[in-house]
Amino acid sequence: MNLTLKIWRQKNADDKGQMVEYPISDISPDMSFLEMLDVLNEGLVAKDEAPVAFDHDCREGICGMCSLHINGEPHGPDRGVTTCQLHMRSFKDGDTIYIEPFRAKAFPIIKDLVVDRSAFDRIQHAGGYVSVNTSGNTQDANSLPVPKADADMAFDAATCIGCGACVAACKNSSAMLFTSAKVSQYALLPQGKIEASNRVQNMVAQMDAEGFGNCSNTGACEAECPKGISLENIARMNRELIKAKSAVKH
């Protein structure tokens, strides 16, 4: 396949950045998208040009490290896959492919296509855990019965890999899908219920403080999420927060 790539190049956080066009040829349809970028970078290095910086780690759809806004959509045109699982057979010979970083005020660009997603870490640190005090008499998890339906929903929420595609897809750069997945995975389980009220309040407060937008319920996040995280989680988080904030304080 012969393609034209239009890639966002930006030297560092302060650089203005611009789209740069790169023709690329002899790409196999069996290559993954990131392998295609590897080929591009080998060519750039051979010409003594700076390779395009992009994030990746596992390359099998589990770590959440890869990003990229490809032809107008995060993780590209396919559904339910990360960029590392996207293959060149999803494109046609002669295509022009736009490759941009995930864009949000809360995800500042580090270099080229690499963005800083540590805002997600800070949301997680604000309450995305269950405190286990080392008292020595912590109850065995298996002795707490969990209804199957709740366990399934909690598990589904926990499959969020924190990639940030939901933010990238949202017209408001809202982080509601991510945050609600992290809130839900605990809110549904007995171990998580104890801290549920503080958790949702602190995580939403951190989400707001990071400068993500509000939720307009467009559903773009759910459509683009590689893990199929459902909007039901956002409804659950809304419910949890409204409940927590309107509870009478003693």
Next chain:
Amino acid sequence: MSKSGLFKSSVGRKFAMALSALFLMIFLLQHLVINITAVFSPDTFNELSHFMGTNPAVQFLAQPILIFAVVFHFVMGMYLETQNRAARPVSYKNYKGGANSSWMSRNMAISGLVILAFLVLHFIDFWFPEINTKYIVGDMSGMHNGEYRYYEELLHKFANPARVIAYVVAFGLLALHLLHGFGSAFQSMGQNNKYIDGLKKFGVFYSIAVPLGFILIAISLYVTTLN
């Protein structure tokens, strides 16, 4: 930490947005029911108009709440929109919003501003003259030449085809606003339960039927003036 009030959080603000919208949707239905009588029974329309226009509970309780709800919904909507735009200072060169979301859902501010423009026209047409007649001139009788004036005034306004067209456009955009907004309001309130599918279907019906009702009334009144 951070145990501030509900409406200081993004989620709380959307909850307030949804509550104001819910109130507006109930009001809209009531408004439609009264207006429909203008097509079928001008006498009924006159009597209902007189009741609504002079009843103290409607005038001094319901009306201020309605005005507050409209102003609140507009101000909060624009505030959220400003925050949302600020959350992405550099936009994409290539952004396929249509691949993952509906036009209506992405353009609530645009449909909302058209509705606002319509409301300004609507206030100039009906509300200001009513307030003037009743509370400034002080004529609470609702009469003109020994007959109720409401239906005649209504017909007079809809004799103008430009106004009819403005109504059709504005209510078209209201339908688009509601086609996303109705379901969205329940999601904002956290109501994504077993009733939601049924509610959303009702929402689609409401969002089309109610604006269409207003459009048909406007056209019907215009046709009446032709005879």
